[in-house]
Amino acid sequence: MDSSKLPQTPKRINFLDYFRLLFPLVYIALLAPLAFPDLPLEFKLALFLVCFCFGLLINAKIVKGVLPTILASLATLTPFIGIVQWAKCSSFEIIQNTVSQCVITETASVLVTFGLGTSVFLLAVTNEWRGSLLNSINGLRIPRSVRTISIVGSVLIGEFRKTMARTHLAFSARGQAYPSLHWRNFFILPAVLGCVWSAVLKMSADRLDLQWSSQTFWDKYIPHKISEVKTSSFDLIILLIAFATIAFLILSMTKFYI
Amino acid sequence: MITFLRGQNFSGRSKWMEDRRGTGFYPKFVLVNHSVDTTYTGLTWTVREELQLVSENSDYGRAVETFGLKDFLDRELHVLSGGESVRTALAVAVLHSPDEIQIDCALEQVDDTWRNKILDFFHKDKSNQSLVIADNHLINDSIGTIKDFPITNTMQTVWSRFSAENALSYVQKITSAPISIKNLSFRYKSSENKVFDDINYNFLPGNLYFFVGANGSGKTTLVKLLAGALTPQIGDIFYAGKKFNPRISNSRYASLAFQNPDYQWVTNTVEKEIDRLRKMGQKDKLNFLEAFGIDRVFLKMSPIELPFVVKKRVSVGLAALSGKQWLILDEPTLGQDELYRNNFANFVKSVLKMQVGIIVISHDSSFRKLFPEAKTVIFKDRTIATE
Numbered sequence: 001m002d003s004s005k006l007p008q009t010p011k012r013i014n015f016l017d018y019f020r021l022l023f024p025l026v027y028i029a030l031l032a033p034l035a036f037p038d039l040p041l042e043f044k045l046a047l048f049l050v051c052f053c054f055g056l057l058i059n060a061k062i063v064k065g066v067l068p069t070i071l072a073s074l075a076t077l078t079p080f081i082g083i084v085q086w087a088k089c090s091s092f093e094i095i096q097n098t099v100s101q102c103v104i105t106e107t108a109s110v111l112v113t114f115g116l117g118t119s120v121f122l123l124a125v126t127n128e129w130r131g132s133l134l135n136s137i138n139g140l141r142i143p144r145s146v147r148t149i150s151i152v153g154s155v156l157i158g159e160f161r162k163t164m165a166r167t168h169l170a171f172s173a174r175g176q177a178y179p180s181l182h183w184r185n186f187f188i189l190p191a192v193l194g195c196v197w198s199a200v201l202k203m204s205a206d207r208l209d210l211q212w213s214s215q216t217f218w219d220k221y222i223p224h225k226i227s228e229v230k231t232s233s234f235d236l237i238i239l240l241i242a243f244a245t246i247a248f249l250i251l252s253m254t255k256f257y258i
Numbered sequence: 259m260i261t262f263l264r265g266q267n268f269s270g271r272s273k274w275m276e277d278r279r280g281t282g283f284y285p286k287f288v289l290v291n292h293s294v295d296t297t298y299t300g301l302t303w304t305v306r307e308e309l310q311l312v313s314e315n316s317d318y319g320r321a322v323e324t325f326g327l328k329d330f331l332d333r334e335l336h337v338l339s340g341g342e343s344v345r346t347a348l349a350v351a352v353l354h355s356p357d358e359i360q361i362d363c364a365l366e367q368v369d370d371t372w373r374n375k376i377l378d379f380f381h382k383d384k385s386n387q388s389l390v391i392a393d394n395h396l397i398n399d400s401i402g403t404i405k406d407f408p409i410t411n412t413m414q415t416v417w418s419r420f421s422a423e424n425a426l427s428y429v430q431k432i433t434s435a436p437i438s439i440k441n442l443s444f445r446y447k448s449s450e451n452k453v454f455d456d457i458n459y460n461f462l463p464g465n466l467y468f469f470v471g472a473n474g475s476g477k478t479t480l481v482k483l484l485a486g487a488l489t490p491q492i493g494d495i496f497y498a499g500k501k502f503n504p505r506i507s508n509s510r511y512a513s514l515a516f517q518n519p520d521y522q523w524v525t526n527t528v529e530k531e532i533d534r535l536r537k538m539g540q541k542d543k544l545n546f547l548e549a550f551g552i553d554r555v556f557l558k559m560s561p562i563e564l565p566f567v568v569k570k571r572v573s574v575g576l577a578a579l580s581g582k583q584w585l586i587l588d589e590p591t592l593g594q595d596e597l598y599r600n601n602f603a604n605f606v607k608s609v610l611k612m613q614v615g616i617i618v619i620s621h622d623s624s625f626r627k628l629f630p631e632a633k634t635v636i637f638k639d640r641t642i643a644t645e
Contacts, residue, residue, distance in 0.1 A: 172487035
């Protein structure tokens with residue numbers, strides 16, 4: 001008798017598979033302190049440092065790659081937050097020792113909150129990174145349609161990055177001025193950017209015609225069955241940090257309410 | 259099995275390949291054309307990721323070795339040089355294991371050594387995979403069969419109107435100033451290795467310079483540095499003895515026609531592309547197109563929709579029109595037939611007489627032979643030298 005025709009024995013679901021399923025909740029648990037403004041700033045700062053250092057330990061390359069963007073956004077954000085907090089602290093309703101002390105305390109609080117959110121996001125990215133964007137998204141336990149949209153969306157973001165580089169080349173090729181430094185170019189820059197973007201999209205459309213229109217293509221690269229993602233020792237440590245965070249939150253709340 | 263398609267531009271070779279593919283052809287047919295991006299899956303960022311993906315994490319080492327990808331495995335796909343891109347695309351095509359790989363205007367960008375190795379690989383390949391190449395320069399009846407494509411339309415009459423005299427009337431009479439490169443070193447941020455290490459060179463006006471070297475030896479990088487698209491980390495470039503700083507200099511000295519002409523369009527019609535460079539009447543624009551062997555019907559079309567050979571001609575024509583002291587042309591004869599190449603060679607010789615300096619990157623040795631008086635600049639081991 002052909003054994004392949006026999007009904008398959010249901011595969012036993014590994015406990016670790018369930019364990020991985022918990023991970024979105026684990027990251028949310030690490031973000032939970034953001035919902036409690038009264039928590040000590042020192043705790044948020046400590047958690048921020050732990051998450052950031054642990055993310056660095058898991059995959060320093062990704063953290064280093066994203067760090068310039070984060071620092072640039074911080075450099076832009078800090079003065080704005082300072083101005084807003086200064087306006088808030090200057091108003092007579094808020095009584096503090098001095099306005100400057102108030103601005104420093106309030107600004108630091110916002111920045112630590114921002115830093116904590118970013119560091120948890122970085123930790124999640126470094127821990128879920130599976131060598132490539134495609135593998136990472138395919139490794140997530142989300143429906144295939146959502147995975148497909150995520151992958152195509154990421155590809156288009158990448159294409160836009162290519163557009164920026166090509167716009168610079170297009171300007172240079174004409175022997176024209178450096179686009180960012182000459183005011184006249186700011187008027188034509190949107191039109192040029194649109195034109196280059198359409199050229200890049202045309203290439204994507206050609207690819208659609210040559211490869212992406214085929215069902216075989218998507219079946220090959222975005223499997224219907226979610227690929228197995230093995231748990232690592234990092235997962236266990238992240239889980240422990242999340243437990244500790246939740247425990248601290250519960251203790252703090254008990255202290256507040258008793 | 260290799261099939262060479264022999265025919266002039268617009269003889270229907272690309273259409274023949276398209277008809278052969280039909281619809282719903284993936285993954286039986288894979289096309290590698292001038293825009294190698296369409297061969298990549300588009301789902302990855304680096305060469306290694308792409309190979310891993312297409313090979314489904316099986317061994318892709320043989321493809322790396324066959325197509326010589328080892329030195330740039332971790333580089334991003336969109337920053338590869340022309341030849342490197344084509345070699346990567348061919349490796350990807352082979353890993354797809356299609357019934358047929360079609361190469362259209364792509365292998366010309368690969369240097370002689372690797373081109374011969376690749377053809378040898380396909381010639382000796384025992385699999386049933388067939389290779390179709392539309393490139394007149396590579397035809398070799400000892401390793402494959404030839405399929406001829408006679409001219410059946412009227413485009414040929416337009417091509418023949420490319421005349422050096424007419425085209426020359428659109429080049430401004432500007433005597434070029436010498437370019438000096440002093441102690442220049444350059445390294446891409448994404449790479450650990452330097453492309454150039456302390457190079458010095460002088461380009462003199464009214465001369466023709468051919469940049470020659472293996473894929474990835476820095477030919478296009480130097481051209482981008484001269485055009486101001488890149489800035490040297492160490493060392494300087496001087497135009498007419500004056501230090502060139504692309505971030506400050508409002509007026510550039512060189513115009514550039516890229517290897518991939520799609521990199522240089524800034525508007526949505528050929529007409530607007532001309533307008534951006536020089537104001538001229540409708541009749542003059544049509545004459546300009548014909549002078550460079552381009553049919554009038556393309557004037558109102560979007561440059562990205564043009565056939566590749568026409569794109570190349572438009573990009574070269576626009577570079578000539580921009581009126582800069584130096585004309586830098588990256589693979590100007592890519593995909594072009596004998597007729598255009600001979601006319602173009604006459605045009606280049608006439609421009610040189612106007613004391614405009616010209617720099618040409620070309621892997622086309624038969625085109626280079628048309629200029630015995632030209633200086634050949636060899637790119638090797640992170641340095642450059644005249645042959």
